[in-house]
Amino acid sequence: MKAKPTPPPPTRKSQPATRGEIDQAIKTLTHEDTERIEQAALNRIDRIRRAANRRSHEDLIQEALTRILDGTRHWYKDRVSFTKCLIGAIWSIASEWAGHRERNKELPEYAWLESDLSRTDEEGKTVSPFDGLQEPALNAEEELIHVEREAENKALVEKIEAAFAHDEKASILLMGFQDGMDGPTIRAEFGMSEKEFRTTMRRIQRGVRKMMGQHHGR
Amino acid sequence: MAGKSRSHTERLARILDNLGEHIRNGPGDELLETAREEGRDPAEVNARIKGLLRSVFKSYQQKTLADAKQGYQRELASIFEGHFHLPKTADGRRNWFQAVLIQAPQLQPAFTLQNRELSDLSDEDIEAHLKKLAQLGVLNAIRLPEEE
Numbered sequence: 001m002k003a004k005p006t007p008p009p010p011t012r013k014s015q016p017a018t019r020g021e022i023d024q025a026i027k028t029l030t031h032e033d034t035e036r037i038e039q040a041a042l043n044r045i046d047r048i049r050r051a052a053n054r055r056s057h058e059d060l061i062q063e064a065l066t067r068i069l070d071g072t073r074h075w076y077k078d079r080v081s082f083t084k085c086l087i088g089a090i091w092s093i094a095s096e097w098a099g100h101r102e103r104n105k106e107l108p109e110y111a112w113l114e115s116d117l118s119r120t121d122e123e124g125k126t127v128s129p130f131d132g133l134q135e136p137a138l139n140a141e142e143e144l145i146h147v148e149r150e151a152e153n154k155a156l157v158e159k160i161e162a163a164f165a166h167d168e169k170a171s172i173l174l175m176g177f178q179d180g181m182d183g184p185t186i187r188a189e190f191g192m193s194e195k196e197f198r199t200t201m202r203r204i205q206r207g208v209r210k211m212m213g214q215h216h217g218r
Numbered sequence: 219m220a221g222k223s224r225s226h227t228e229r230l231a232r233i234l235d236n237l238g239e240h241i242r243n244g245p246g247d248e249l250l251e252t253a254r255e256e257g258r259d260p261a262e263v264n265a266r267i268k269g270l271l272r273s274v275f276k277s278y279q280q281k282t283l284a285d286a287k288q289g290y291q292r293e294l295a296s297i298f299e300g301h302f303h304l305p306k307t308a309d310g311r312r313n314w315f316q317a318v319l320i321q322a323p324q325l326q327p328a329f330t331l332q333n334r335e336l337s338d339l340s341d342e343d344i345e346a347h348l349k350k351l352a353q354l355g356v357l358n359a360i361r362l363p364e365e366e
Contacts, residue, residue: 019279026271031260032246034267035253043238047231061267062274069278087242154226160233177236178229201240202252208237209256 016074017082025075025082033083037061040087044094046212050149051098064089156215163207169200170207294353304348308341313363315344318351321360 017025029037041057052060064086067073073092075085157178164170169192176186187197212218224232241249250260305311316336319326329339329347339347351357 019275023275026268026275029264029268029271030246031264032250034264035249035260036241036246037267038263039241039249039253040238043234043241047234047238058270061270065271065274066278069275084242091238150225150227153230157226157229157233160230173236174233177232178224180224180232183236183240198244198248201237201244202248202255204233205237205240205252206256208233 014076014078016071017077019069021077022068022075022082025077029083033081036083037086037090041090042209044090046209046216048094048098049216052094053097055097060090060093061086063093067093156211159211160208163211164204167200167203169196170204173197173200173204304345304352308344311341311344311348314357315339315348317362318348318356318360322356325356 038057038061041060044060045052045055045057064073067089068075068085073085073089075082080088161171161174164174172190172192173183173186176189181189183197183201186192187194192200253260253263305314315329319329319336329336348357
C-alpha cells in the first residue's frame with residue numbers, strides 16, 4: 001500500500017503580529033469586517049446581559065484590542081484574520097465577565113443589580129437579594145436571583161417565539177437551537193437549503209436584535 | 219425535537235450563541251445587507267469602529283511610552299541616589315578617582331587630557347566624574363580604596 005504523503009513541516013514558527021502590523025490591520029478593516037465586529041460584540045452583550053455590568057459592546061471591543069496589544073492574547077496573522085482574532089477575544093472576554101459575575105455577585109459593582117432586585121418586606125424593610133450570599137449552598141437569595149432571571153428569560157424566549165410563530169422556517173430553527181442543535185444539523189434534518197437557512201437566519205437576527213435592543217433600552 | 223427539559227436561560231443562550239456563530243462565520247455581504255435592512259449605515263459603523271480601535275491603539279502606545287520613560291527615570295534615580303555612596307571627604311573621592319585612572323588607564327584621556335593634570339581637577343569635577351562612572355557601571359569593576 002502506498003504511504004499517504006505527509007504535509008511538509010512548517011518552514012518557520014508563527015510569530016505573533018507586531019504592533020505595527022496590528023495598526024496596519026486596523027487601518028485596512030473593510031465595512032464587512034467592522035460590521036462583523038460590531039454585530040459580534042452586540043450579540044455577546046445580549047448574551048451576558050446583566051453580567052456586562054453596564055459595560056457596552058464598545059467597551060468589549062476596546063478590552064479585546066487591549067488584550068491583543070498587551071500580549072494577553074496573540075494574533076498570528078498567517079493563521080487567522082485580525083477580525084476573527086478580535087472576535088475570538090470578544091467571545092472569550094464576554095464569557096469571562098459572565099463567570100466573574102457568577103463568582104462575585106456580592107461586589108459593589110453589581111450594586112445596581114441589587115437595587116433592581118431589592119424588595120420591601122411586610123415590615124417595610126428593604127430586603128437585598130444578595131444578603132448572606134457567602135454561604136456555599138444555594139440559598140434563598142441565590143434562588144431568588146435564579147428565579148428572577150429565569151422568569152425574565154422565559155418572557156424573552158416566549159416573545160421571540162411569538163414573533164416568529166407564523167414563520168415556519170424560523171420556528172424550526174429556533175426550536176432546533178433551543179434543543180441544542182446547530183445550524184447544519186437542523187438544515188440536514190429538515191432538508192433546508194443553504195440559501196433558505198441564511199435568509200431565515202437574517203430574519204431571526206433582525207427580530208431578535210430588535211427585541212434585545214428594546215429590552216436593554218438601546 | 220421534543221428533547222429534554224431545558225431552562226429558559228439555557229434556551230435563550232442557545233438561540234443567541236447560534237446567532238453569534240452565524241455572525242462570526244456568515245458571508246460578509248449578508249451582514250452588510252442585514253445592517254442596511256435595520257437602517258444602519260455600514261460606512262458610519264466602519265468609521266466609528268475604526269476610530270474606536272485606533273484610539274485604543276494610540277492610548278496603549280502612549281501608556282507604554284510613559285511606562286518606559288518612568289522606568290528609565292527610576293533607574294537613573296537609583297544610580298544617583300541609592301547604589302553608590304561616594305566617600306564623604308574630597309580626599310577620599312580623589313583617591314577613588316585616582317584608583318579608577320590607575321586600574322583603567324584607557325579612561326585617562328577622557329578626564330585629564332583636556333590640557334589639565336589630575337591635580338588641576340576641582341573637587342566638584344571629581345565628584346561629577348565619579349557619579350558618571352558609577353552610572354556607567356565602571357566603579358563596579360574597580361578595586362576602590364577604603365575611606366579613611
